[in-house]
Amino acid sequence: MAAKAEDxxxxxxxxxxVMVVGIDDSEHSFYALxxxxxxxxxxxxxxxxxxxxxxxxxxxxxxxxISVASPGATDVLPFVESDLRKISSQVIEKAKDICAAHSxxxxxxxxxxxxxxxxxxxxVDKHHAEMLVVGSHGYGAIKRxxxxxxxxxxxxxxxxxxxxxxxxxxxx
Amino acid sequence: MEETNEPVATEGREKMTVLVAVDESEGSxxxxxxxxxxxxxxxxxxxxxxxxxxxGRLVLVHAQQPLQQFIMHPIGxxxxxxxSVIDSVKKAQEQNSRDxxxxxxxxxxxxxxxxAEAVVVIGDPKETICQAAEQMQTDLLVVGSRGLSKIRRxxxxxxxxxxxxxxxxxxxxxxxxKTSH
Numbered sequence: 500m501a502a503k504a505e506d507x508x509x510x511x512x513x514x515x516x517v518m519v520v521g522i523d524d525s526e527h528s529f530y531a532l533x534x535x536x537x538x539x540x541x542x543x544x545x546x547x548x549x550x551x552x553x554x555x556x557x558x559x560x561x562x563x564x565i566s567v568a569s570p571g572a573t574d575v576l577p578f579v580e581s582d583l584r585k586i587s588s589q590v591i592e593k594a595k596d597i598c599a600a601h602s603x604x605x606x607x608x609x610x611x612x613x614x615x616x617x618x619x620x621x622x623v624d625k626h627h628a629e630m631l632v633v634g635s636h637g638y639g640a641i642k643r644x645x646x647x648x649x650x651x652x653x654x655x656x657x658x659x660x661x662x663x664x665x666x667x668x669x670x671x
Numbered sequence: 672m673e674e675t676n677e678p679v680a681t682e683g684r685e686k687m688t689v690l691v692a693v694d695e696s697e698g699s700x701x702x703x704x705x706x707x708x709x710x711x712x713x714x715x716x717x718x719x720x721x722x723x724x725x726x727g728r729l730v731l732v733h734a735q736q737p738l739q740q741f742i743m744h745p746i747g748x749x750x751x752x753x754x755s756v757i758d759s760v761k762k763a764q765e766q767n768s769r770d771x772x773x774x775x776x777x778x779x780x781x782x783x784x785x786x787a788e789a790v791v792v793i794g795d796p797k798e799t800i801c802q803a804a805e806q807m808q809t810d811l812l813v814v815g816s817r818g819l820s821k822i823r824r825x826x827x828x829x830x831x832x833x834x835x836x837x838x839x840x841x842x843x844x845x846x847x848x849k850t851s852h
Contacts, residue, residue: 516709534841538687538810629709654816654835654844660705662811664841 516629518550521619521653523557524590531634531664532594536601550629552606554594555622557615558587616652623657631657635665687727690809692800692830693775694733695767698815702845703731703775706813707782731775731789732803734796735768797833804838813843 520535522528532554539550561579565572587610598606611618623631633650654661691706693699711727772789779787790807792799804812814831835842 531841650835651832654831658846660843660845662841662843663835665839667839 515549515551517553517626518630518632519553519555519619519622519626519628520632521555521557521615521622521649522590522594522634523615524586525634527634527666528590529593529597529634530666531632532597533601534664535632535662536598536603540601540603552598552603553609553622553626553628554591554598554606555609555611555619556587556590556594557618558583558610558612559614560612563614615649616656619649619653620657623659628659630660630662632662632664635663687810688730688807689727689811689813690730690732690800690804690807691775691813692734692796692815692834693731693771694796695771696815696817698817698845698847700775700778700815701847702813702815703778705845706843707779710811710813711782729779729787730807730809731772731779731787732800733768733771733775733789733791734799735764735791735793736796737794796830797837800830801834801838804834804840809840811841811843812838813845816844816846 520532561576591608635650650663691703768791792803814834816831831844
């Protein structure tokens with residue numbers, strides 16, 4: 500009986516469409532996550548037509564953050580690496596809190612190393628996701644110079660529907 | 672009429688206003704079908720079928736190109752852009768818009784419990800769609816994508832690109848399905 504129930508649940512999990520949400524440590528990302536949970540995973544909607552949620556954050560490689568040619572770079576690298584790792588795990592922890600607050604439990608969390616653009620598209624392919632959700636202005640403090648281009652890249656190159664969630668602009 | 676003890680916060684979710692941009696392309700109609708299947712699926716599956724409350728507001732928006740005062744090239748004897756020519760072009764455009772809306776509405780009707788409104792806006796599609804989204808306080812704007820390459824996108828212009836950057840609300844870009852190999 501228990502095996503049968505387990506089979507049923509795995510079969511159900513296979514049948515569910517996958518939604519990938521890309522986040523980083525910016526407010527916009529968490530807003531996007533909350534918006535998605537509110538509109539797609541609220542208890543009223545969940546029993547019917549629901550998604551399996553995969554939350555992914557991209558951890559930049561330390562070498563992409565500092566130029567390796569600079570003197571003393573090799574000494575700094577381990578500190579940068581642990582710092583980046585800490586940021587990523589904090590992001591995931593916060594995501595877990597948000598999901599728990601919306602009582603969404605069937606979530607997979609992933610930290611993938613690499614450039615956010617490629618990471619998100621790869622995760623979409625890996626899970627054969629139906630939908631990718633990103634915030635706008637979604638890249639963290641370090642790469643803020645190339646703001647917004649992650650959502651742009653994903654909108655063009657992801658192999659699935661892309662939803663770009665923005666924080667509403669305050670009305671004047 | 673409280674049937675369940677839903678918290679007040681989720682009430683907002685049920686009444687999501689979704690704006691779907693449609694035109695003659697297959698991509699936008701696919702986007703409409705996708706939106707109906709995935710955003711309003713709760714109506715089709717589960718839930719009490721006799722639930723009277725509407726599941727959200729679906730608005731179809733079609734942007735009609737504005738009529739330019741074009742200069743007619745004289746073909747043989749001088750041909751002037753008479754008002755009757757302008758009128759007939761206008762009528763053809765309006766008929767075209769009507770057809771697009773009818774086709775989109777037909778798709779909506781085949782799904783359940785979706786009250787679709789239709790709006791035709793005249794002007795440059797990019798700007799008017801974003802304006803319409805703002806005016807109607809949409810929760811989600813759905814656009815199709817033609818899947819153009821970078822160069823063609825720069826030359827031909829991309830409505831989905833513009834909307835993704837300039838709309839004030841979340842934007843959903845539906846890609847055309849990949850032809851299965």
